[in-house]
Amino acid sequence: MYSHLLLAADGSSNATRAAIAAANLISAMPECRVEVLYVIDPAKVKDEVLHAQNHEEIEYNRRQKLMPVQEELEKRHITYHITMINGEPGSAIVEYADQHEVDLIVIGSRGLNTLREFVLGSVSHNVVKRAHCPVMIIK
Amino acid sequence: MSAIKTEWLSNVKGDILAGIVVALALIPEAIAFSIIAGVDPMVGLYASFCIAVITAFIGGRPGMISAATGAMALLMVPLVKEHGVQYLLAATILTGVIQMVFGVCKVAKLMKFIPRAVMIGFVNALAILIFMAQVPHFVGISISTYLFVIATLIIVYVLPRFFKAVPAPLIAIIALTAVAIWGKVDIGTVGELGAITQALPSFLIPHVPFSWETLQIIFPYSISLAIVGLVESLLTASIVDDMTATESNKNREARGQGIANCITGFFGGMAGCAMIGQSVINVKSGGRGRLSTLVAGIFLMFLILVLGGLVVQIPMPVLAGIMIMVAIGTFDWSSFSYVRKAPKSDVIVMLTTVVVVVITDNLSIGVIVGVVLSAIFFAAKISRIHVEHDSINEADESINQDVVYRVKGQLFFASVEGFVDAFDYEVTNAKIVLDFTDAHIWDDSGVGAVDKAIIKFRAGGNDVLVRGLNDSSERMIHQLAVYRDPNAGLKSH
Numbered sequence: 001m002y003s004h005l006l007l008a009a010d011g012s013s014n015a016t017r018a019a020i021a022a023a024n025l026i027s028a029m030p031e032c033r034v035e036v037l038y039v040i041d042p043a044k045v046k047d048e049v050l051h052a053q054n055h056e057e058i059e060y061n062r063r064q065k066l067m068p069v070q071e072e073l074e075k076r077h078i079t080y081h082i083t084m085i086n087g088e089p090g091s092a093i094v095e096y097a098d099q100h101e102v103d104l105i106v107i108g109s110r111g112l113n114t115l116r117e118f119v120l121g122s123v124s125h126n127v128v129k130r131a132h133c134p135v136m137i138i139k
Numbered sequence: 140m141s142a143i144k145t146e147w148l149s150n151v152k153g154d155i156l157a158g159i160v161v162a163l164a165l166i167p168e169a170i171a172f173s174i175i176a177g178v179d180p181m182v183g184l185y186a187s188f189c190i191a192v193i194t195a196f197i198g199g200r201p202g203m204i205s206a207a208t209g210a211m212a213l214l215m216v217p218l219v220k221e222h223g224v225q226y227l228l229a230a231t232i233l234t235g236v237i238q239m240v241f242g243v244c245k246v247a248k249l250m251k252f253i254p255r256a257v258m259i260g261f262v263n264a265l266a267i268l269i270f271m272a273q274v275p276h277f278v279g280i281s282i283s284t285y286l287f288v289i290a291t292l293i294i295v296y297v298l299p300r301f302f303k304a305v306p307a308p309l310i311a312i313i314a315l316t317a318v319a320i321w322g323k324v325d326i327g328t329v330g331e332l333g334a335i336t337q338a339l340p341s342f343l344i345p346h347v348p349f350s351w352e353t354l355q356i357i358f359p360y361s362i363s364l365a366i367v368g369l370v371e372s373l374l375t376a377s378i379v380d381d382m383t384a385t386e387s388n389k390n391r392e393a394r395g396q397g398i399a400n401c402i403t404g405f406f407g408g409m410a411g412c413a414m415i416g417q418s419v420i421n422v423k424s425g426g427r428g429r430l431s432t433l434v435a436g437i438f439l440m441f442l443i444l445v446l447g448g449l450v451v452q453i454p455m456p457v458l459a460g461i462m463i464m465v466a467i468g469t470f471d472w473s474s475f476s477y478v479r480k481a482p483k484s485d486v487i488v489m490l491t492t493v494v495v496v497v498i499t500d501n502l503s504i505g506v507i508v509g510v511v512l513s514a515i516f517f518a519a520k521i522s523r524i525h526v527e528h529d530s531i532n533e534a535d536e537s538i539n540q541d542v543v544y545r546v547k548g549q550l551f552f553a554s555v556e557g558f559v560d561a562f563d564y565e566v567t568n569a570k571i572v573l574d575f576t577d578a579h580i581w582d583d584s585g586v587g588a589v590d591k592a593i594i595k596f597r598a599g600g601n602d603v604l605v606r607g608l609n610d611s612s613e614r615m616i617h618q619l620a621v622y623r624d625p626n627a628g629l630k631s632h
Contacts, residue, residue, distance in 0.1 A: 042382050042423050046415060047473050049378045050262065053255050058381060086384055088423075 004033045006102040007080075008093050008127070011038075011065025014108030018138040019072040022106040025136075026078050034073070034080040037096060038066060039089040090126030098132055105135045146201045150427045157426025158434025161204055164306040164420055165191075165439050168465065169207045170329060170450065171458045175272045176212040176409060177219040178227065179333035180450065183207040184443055185340040186231075186408030191436030193399040194413075199392030200376040201429045202383060204417040205399065206436075209269045209465065210367050210502055211410050217500075218360045226357055228345035231410040233354075233361035234368065235401025241369060242394030250373050250389070256485040257509035258374060259471050260492025262415075264505055266470035267497055269462055276327070276459040283324050284456045287315055291460025306420070308461045312453055319454045329458065330451030337447035339440065340406040363503035365397075368412035370506060372396050375413035382422045416468055484516040522553035524578070526561035543572045550612075551581035555588035562592055567599040576607035585612075586619040593622040 007022045009015040026032055040048075040062070052058040066082060073080050085092055097105055109124040128135045165187055173183030187206035194205040219227050277288045294311040319326055329335075347353050376387050392413075400410045421431055443450070471477075478486050488509050496505030525547040550558055573592070580586060593603045608616060 040381070040384075042419060045378055045382045046419065047471060049374070049381055050258055050471055051255055051473065051477070054251065055377075055381070086382055 001029045002032050002104040004035065004100070004102045005104045005106060006093070006097055006100075007034065007036050007069070008089075008105065008107040008123075009036050009038055009066055009069045010041075010089070011062075011068075012108065012110070014110055014138070016068040016072060016108075018106050018108035019069040021136070021138045023072050023076045023078060025106070026073075027076055034078055035100075035102070036066065036069060036073075036080055036082045037093060038062060038082065038084045039092045040084060040086045041089050042086065089123045091130070093123075093127050094130045094132075103133050105131055105133060106138065107135065108138045146429050148428070148430070150425070151430060153425035154428045154430035155434050157421050157424035158431040159438050160304075160306060160424045161417055161421045161426065161431070161435040162438035162442065163309045165204075165206055165417060165435060166442060166450075167308050167312055167453075167458060167461045168209075168414075168417070169439070170453070171462045171465075172207045172209050172212040173409070174276075174329070174332050174455075174458070175209060175269070175462075176215045176227070178215075178224050178409060179335075180329060181334070181336050182224060182227075182407060182409045183212070184439070185406055186403050186411050188436050188440040188443075189340065189403040189406050189408045190399045190411045191432055191439070193402055194395050195429045195433035195436065197391075197398055198395040198429075198432070199388035199390065200379055200413075201387070202418070202422060202427045202431055203372075203375055203379045203387075203392075203413050204421050204432055204435055205372065205396065205411060205413045206417065207409055207411040208368075208371065208414050209272075209462075209469075210265050210371050211364055211412055213265075213268050213272065214360065214363050214367060214501060214503070215409060218357070222356060225346040226353070227409055228343075228404045228407065229347045229353065230357040230360045230364065231404035231408065232345070232401050233357055233404075234364040234410045235397045235399065235404060237361055237365035238369060238397030238400060239394055240397075241365065242390055242392075242397055245390050246369065247373060247389030247393055250370075253370065253506065253510055254485070254488065254513045256481070256488040256513060257492050257506055258370075259474055259477065260489040260496070260509055261370065261502060261506060262469055262471050263474055263489075264493045264496030265502060266466045267493070268500065268502075269469065270466040271497075273459040273462045273466075277456050280327065280456075281325070283326055287319070287324075287326060287454050287456035288460045288463070290315060291457045292463065295461065295464045308464065311461065312457055315457045316449065316453050320452060324454070327455040328451060329453045329455060332455070335443070335447045335450045337444055339444070340408065342405055343407060344405065363501060364400075364410045366503045366506060368396055368400070368410065369393055370502075371415070372413035375415045375418050378415060379418050379422060382419070383427060416465060484513070484520070488513045488516065518553055521549050522551070522557070524548035524550060524554045524557050524561070526558065528563075541570050541572065542566060543574060545574045545576070546578040548577075549579055549581060550585035550588060552584035555584045558585075558588045559591055562596070564595050564599060566596070566601060568601065570602045570604070571596050572604045572606060574607045575605065575609075575612060578607075578612070579609060580612035580615050582615075583619060586615050589616065590620055590622045597622075 005026060007019060026034055048058055052061060062084065085096055105127060107124050107127055124137050169183040169187040170180040173180045190205045215227055218230060277284050291311045295307045298307045298310060372392060373389055376389060376392050380387055396412060491512055492505045492509035495508045496502050527545040529543050544562060548554060596603050
């Protein structure tokens, strides 16, 4: 069905939910390449650098964030690989998908209300609006 | 040669656009930081121009923005108040010299000894001081002052949701300055606090007596400025490294900061350093190379030459509002969860750093106290030594039996006391085993403590066996211990 699935993950519980849903889907298409994408948000880099003693610890903390997603995929014996890129989450996901011939993006939604979405902005809406391939939003 | 080409020309369009955005965002900050320091806005603007241009060429981190900063401005306040701006310029030159020496001595390596708790405390204290410096500019002045602050905050926080091309603080300044001028609002302006000269900076030697006394006045300030400047610059460099997934030369950056400050002092600018907020803006706007920093500096100067006359009309509460935004952006908001989750000693170090800075108004003292305190905590933690004791027959201690003591931890000058006191010397005529498998002996004091314990046991007619020493501990014991001499007594210690 799909040949290259991109699972966007940020370490939140929404991302874990998305991983569970993606795992169900992938089980039905064993040929599909699975890529877990973590976008390093420039707005959060200051906090991440400040709260780590050195570069190795920053990387370790990021890997740690992806553990729940990895567990869900491993539970279902799914082979995947992890990619980390820098950029504004919404546009970075879309750009990466365009460049790497991704044919399905799976992403969790925070389920923000109108006001909070206005203030914080919605990554998933952003991706849906601008992606050139099917996007699956997990609520 | 090819490295120079990549650092300068690999991202020309992105660098020029980002540099322009940064220049627009820098102007309000450079003016506001001058006002914090108590000098004319030109001192901060010249500093921002000189430092940005110089670090573009000789800094260690392409794409990082250095200019006049709040952290440095806050340190200068007493110097400017007591001795005036000429002493500040002299102190700026000396700061540069100290930083160059630091750079040559590869001081960047020492950064790893500054614990993150101290760095978190540093940014939080900086945010608090920047905020507090604004309070006199808007509290209890007039209703219209409050309204201008609120309007500024609304513009800087809401506008970027819709429109990102021009930095929101600059839009707030332009819009609200226009409102103040045309509405004839009676409100404090930048002009009341200093003058703007529409001229390029020129070379001058600070008007201070070249004497031992002058050095005594400026040296404490220069050393504080040098430390704080490097701490913030190297933190910013790490942030830019991470945002761009590239590496940078930290020692070159330290040296570059030094050269920049040194030259800036001769051109009428105040000491500065790298700016976290502006560097993030630069990278987010697409700036990656040295060209972005150069464009930021040059475009800033260009704007002042063209529009300088308008700068004096900027309402003070608008600048105060922008500085409140800077303070909010500087503060580490995850500190609240950090206080709950981090180890207690780290939390104490972080809070102590903040409190010391707020009391002394001096970021460098906070950093030093924080580092010393965390070193003490570390020593206390590592000097805890455990001695576990299993005896084969607890009930009857008078007859010959095996008593095994397992020593766990680091045995050195700070932990020997706990070690010697951990044994029960009441035992007599027993066979005692000291097991050092999980221990390491580091120094003479450690060896001395082992001696002391063994000789005390021997005094009770016990037979003592030492085992499990690792190679380096074994070597120390071999060279220094006296217990191997069966006649050794306590007197020898």
